[in-house]
Amino acid sequence: MNNAGESAAPRHTLLLVDDSPVNLELVVESLELEGHEVLVALDGMEALERAARVVPDLILLDVMMPGIDGFEVCRRLKADPVTGEIPVIFMTSLSAMQNEVEGFAAGGVDYLTKPLHVDEVRARVNAHLRLRTLHRQLEEKNRALLRSEEEYRTLTENSDDVIVRYDRDCRRLYLNPAWERINGVARDAVLGKAPGERAGRIAATSAPFEAMLRRVIADGRGEEYELSWHDEEGEPVYFDLRAIPEFGADGMVTSVLTVARDVTAHRRAEAALRRNHQRLEETEEQLRQLATRREELREAERKRIAWQMHEELGQYLTTIRLGLGTLRASFADHAPGLDGEARALTQLLDHTLRIVREVAAELRPPVLDHGLPHALEWLADDFCRRTGLPCRWQQEGAARPLDEGRTLTLFRFAEEALENVARHAAANRADLLIEWNDDHCRLTVRDDGRGFDLRSTARKPLGLMAIEARLAVFDGILSNASLPGGGTTITARLPLAAAAPGA
Numbered sequence: 001m002n003n004a005g006e007s008a009a010p011r012h013t014l015l016l017v018d019d020s021p022v023n024l025e026l027v028v029e030s031l032e033l034e035g036h037e038v039l040v041a042l043d044g045m046e047a048l049e050r051a052a053r054v055v056p057d058l059i060l061l062d063v064m065m066p067g068i069d070g071f072e073v074c075r076r077l078k079a080d081p082v083t084g085e086i087p088v089i090f091m092t093s094l095s096a097m098q099n100e101v102e103g104f105a106a107g108g109v110d111y112l113t114k115p116l117h118v119d120e121v122r123a124r125v126n127a128h129l130r131l132r133t134l135h136r137q138l139e140e141k142n143r144a145l146l147r148s149e150e151e152y153r154t155l156t157e158n159s160d161d162v163i164v165r166y167d168r169d170c171r172r173l174y175l176n177p178a179w180e181r182i183n184g185v186a187r188d189a190v191l192g193k194a195p196g197e198r199a200g201r202i203a204a205t206s207a208p209f210e211a212m213l214r215r216v217i218a219d220g221r222g223e224e225y226e227l228s229w230h231d232e233e234g235e236p237v238y239f240d241l242r243a244i245p246e247f248g249a250d251g252m253v254t255s256v257l258t259v260a261r262d263v264t265a266h267r268r269a270e271a272a273l274r275r276n277h278q279r280l281e282e283t284e285e286q287l288r289q290l291a292t293r294r295e296e297l298r299e300a301e302r303k304r305i306a307w308q309m310h311e312e313l314g315q316y317l318t319t320i321r322l323g324l325g326t327l328r329a330s331f332a333d334h335a336p337g338l339d340g341e342a343r344a345l346t347q348l349l350d351h352t353l354r355i356v357r358e359v360a361a362e363l364r365p366p367v368l369d370h371g372l373p374h375a376l377e378w379l380a381d382d383f384c385r386r387t388g389l390p391c392r393w394q395q396e397g398a399a400r401p402l403d404e405g406r407t408l409t410l411f412r413f414a415e416e417a418l419e420n421v422a423r424h425a426a427a428n429r430a431d432l433l434i435e436w437n438d439d440h441c442r443l444t445v446r447d448d449g450r451g452f453d454l455r456s457t458a459r460k461p462l463g464l465m466a467i468e469a470r471l472a473v474f475d476g477i478l479s480n481a482s483l484p485g486g487g488t489t490i491t492a493r494l495p496l497a498a499a500a501p502g503a
Contacts, residue, residue, distance in 0.1 A: 011034075011035045011036060011129075012035075012036050012037070012056075012057040012058065012129050013036070013037045013039065013054060013056040013057050014031060014036050014037065014038050014039065014056055014057065014058050014059070014060065014125070015039045015040075015041060015047065015050060015051055015054065015056040015058075015059045015060070016028065016038055016039070016040050016041070016059075016060045017040075017041045017042075017043075017044070017046075017047040017059065017060065017061045017062055017065070017070070017073070018040075018042070018060075018062040018065070018091065019042055019043060019062065019065045019066060021040050021042070024116065026118055027116055027118055027121050028040075030118045030121070030122055031121070031122065031125065034122060034126070036125075039054060039056065043065055043066060043067050043068075044065055044067050044068035044069070044070070044072065044073040045067060045068070047059070047061065047073055048073060048076055048077065051077060051083045051086065052080065052082055052083060055082060055083060055086065056086060057086070057129060057132055058086065058087050058088075058089065058125060058128055058129055058132065059077070059086055059087070059088045059089070060089050060091055060112070060121075060125070061073060061074060061088050061089070061090055061091065061108075062090075062091045062092065063090055063091070063092035063099065063103070064092065064093070070090055070091075070092070070103075071102055071103060071106045072106075074088050074090075074103070074106040074107050074108055075106045075107065077107070078106070078107035085135075087109045087110075087128045087131070087132055088107060088108045088109060089108065089109060089110045089111070089112055089124060089125070089128065090103045090108045090110070090111050090112065091112045091114060091116065092111070092112075092113065092114060093113065093114040093115075109128055110124055110128060112124065156174075156176045157176055157177060159176060159178060160178055160261075160262070161178060161259050161260060161261050161262075162175075162176065162178045162179045162182060162239065162241075162258075162259070162260040162261075162262075163175070163176045163178070163179075163257070163258070163259050163260075164176075164179060164257075164258045164260075165246075165255050165256070165257050165258075166213055166255060166256045166258070167254075167255055168217055168253065168254065168255070169194070170194050170195065170210050170213045170214060170217075170256075171192050171193060171194055172190055172191050172192065172193060172194075172195075173191070173192075173255060174191075175187050175190065175191070182262075194206075194210060195209050195210045195213070196210065209225065209227070212225050212243060213243060213256055213258075216243045216244075216245050216253070216256050217245070217253045217256060220245050220247070220253050221245065222242060222243055222244045222245060223242075223243045224240065224241065224242055224243075225240075225241040225242075225243060226238065226239070226240060226241070227239040227241055227260060236264070236267075237262075237264050238262075238263050238264045238266075238267045239260040239261060239262055239263065239264075240260065240261050240263045241258055241259065241260040241261075242258065242259050242260075243256050243257075243258045244256065244257045244258070244259070288469050288472060288473065291466065291469045291470070292469065292470060292473045295466070295470055296405075299364070299408055302363040302364045303363075303364045305360075305363055307360075309356050309359060309360040309363070313356055314353060314356055314357065314360075317349055317352055317353050317356065318353070320349060321346060321349045321350070321353075324342050324345055324346050324349070325342075325346070327342055328342040328343070328346075365378060365379075368407065368408070368411060371399065371402075371407075372399070372402055372407045372410060372411060372434070373395055373399050373434065375407070375411050376393060376411070376414055376432060376434060376443075377393050379411070379414055379415060379418065379432070380392070380393040380432050381393075383418045383422070383430065386422075387422045389421075389422070389427065389428065389429060389430060390429045390430070391418070391429070391430045391431070391432060392429070392430075392431045392432070393432050393433075394431070394432070394433045394434075395433075395434050395435075395436075396433070396434070396435045396436065397435055397436030397437065398436055399436055400436050400441065400496050402441075402496065405473075405474065406474055406494055406496075409467070409470045409471060409473075409474065409476070409492075409494070410434075410441070410443050410492060410494060412467060412470070413443060413445075413467045413471070413478075413492045414432060414443060414445055416467055417445035417490050418430060418432070418445060421445070421447045421449065421488075424449075425447045425449025425450060425451075425487075425488060426449050426450050427447035427448050427449030427450075427487070428448055428449075429447070429448055430445065430446065430447045431444075431445070431446040431447070432444075432445055433446070439495060439496055439497075440493055440494060440495045440496055441493075441494055441496060442491060442492070442493045442494075443491065443492045443494075444489060444490070444491045444492075445489075445490050445491075446487065446488070446489045446490075447487050447488055448487045449487055449488065450484070450485060451482045451483050451484050451485055451486045451487050451488050452482050452484060452488070453482075453483075453484055467492070471492055471494060474494055474495065475494075475495050476492060476493060476494035476495070477492070477493045478490070478491070478492055479491045479493070
């Protein structure tokens with residue numbers, strides 16, 4: 001009677017119990033065409049054995065059978081934990097109400113009256129199979145829900161985070177042991193109470209906290225909140241809290257779950273980091289001031305030495321040269337050999353005077369006294385003379401007056417940048433450009449040399465680092481642009497005057 005080999009795989013297993021199954025062949029064929037596997041038992045004992053072994057999805061059970069009748073078979077099936085959940089549909093020709101009552105009392109779920117109608121049997125069987133499937137799914141969901149609740153409770157009960165659930169009246173429905181540990185209050189003493197009632201160590205924060213809970217309940221949107229108080233030693237304690245609305249089937253907020261994490265160590269580390277950062281900034285500022293003061297002293301010493309060399313030593317050497325000239329004129333006729341020696345000494349003095357002027361100019365070019373544009377033009381000419389590389393000097397905009405500190409800073413920047421071009425760029429030319437604006441000037445040194453990858457350069461040259469520190473004293477900025485094979489452009493931008501207080 002099983003045609004499963006001719007159709008799709010069976011969806012369910014059915015057990016048909018009847019002492020005359022030949023009368024039910026049409027029913028069996030119809031159920032097998034539905035895709036069910038149909039097993040047959042001829043009496044009550046065989047039915048009990050097969051049901052315990054196979055555990056079918058549904059049993060069609062005849063009431064009137066030899067030996068034990070269908071009612072007794074059903075009672076035994078329901079008493080067995082293995083078969084107790086299997087739905088049983090009675091088949092009988094009895095129509096008395098008493099028999100139906102007895103069948104339901106024995107555990108049956110439905111009745112089919114003989115002679116059976118195939119369509120009715122199929123409809124009732126499929127209906128109870130669907131109910132059986134839904135029942136199983138519901139049981140599995142309930143088991144999954146229980147597992148989830150157990151896992152959730154395990155997590156919350158053992159979490160270091162403080163977890164509390166509040167109802168719509170902001171009263172505590174649940175709180176985990178972490179709350180007890182932190183507040184020093186037993187949970188039974190605060191369940192059912194609002195945040196301000198028996199709040200433990202955080203009572204001072206209860207009013208704004210409760211206001212936040214009511215916003216979450218009203219708006220249905222989560223919020224973040226910071227809890228803070230002082231411990232027994234007077235040290236601040238910080239918790240970051242997240243309030244999460246929980247919704248019912250009607251879409252309304254039924255409760256609010258709050259999870260608070262102790263971030264005290266993190267906040268204290270941040271505060272220590274800020275203090276260290278502030279101390280570092282103060283140290284850097286002191287170092288900048290020291291570096292600036294050192295450069296100021298160096299510039300003053302350069303200026304003094306340059307003046308002494310140019311004015312005093314230069315005058316002495318000039319006086320000696322004039323004296324040699326007088327000696328030559330007075331004694332050349334009387335001592336012919338003296339003239340040659342005097343001429344050699346004069347040449348040596350001229351050479352020494354040139355060196356003195358060059359050294360004095362290197363220490364502090366006198367042209368600086370005539371303003372930055374003249375000094376930069378002289379620097380470009382000097383670079384061209386020393387290196388043989390063309391250096392184009394340009395000025396855009398009308399020159400503005402600069403104090404000595406800014407003038408020296410920009411001049412030393414251009415001097416250091418051109419020195420780097422000469423030493424490292426392998427360039428064919430260099431450009432020196434100064435641009436004047438209403439509130440700042442911009443000095444640019446550009447070359448067409450080998451360039452470099454800024455990302456692979458560990459640090460700036462020490463000379464430029466010193467210049468950058470000096471620029472920072474005047475709120476100036478140093479910028480650099482370069483590409484391998486594309487040359488280098490370095491720019492100093494400097495305000496023309498100090499920023500006004502509060503600007």
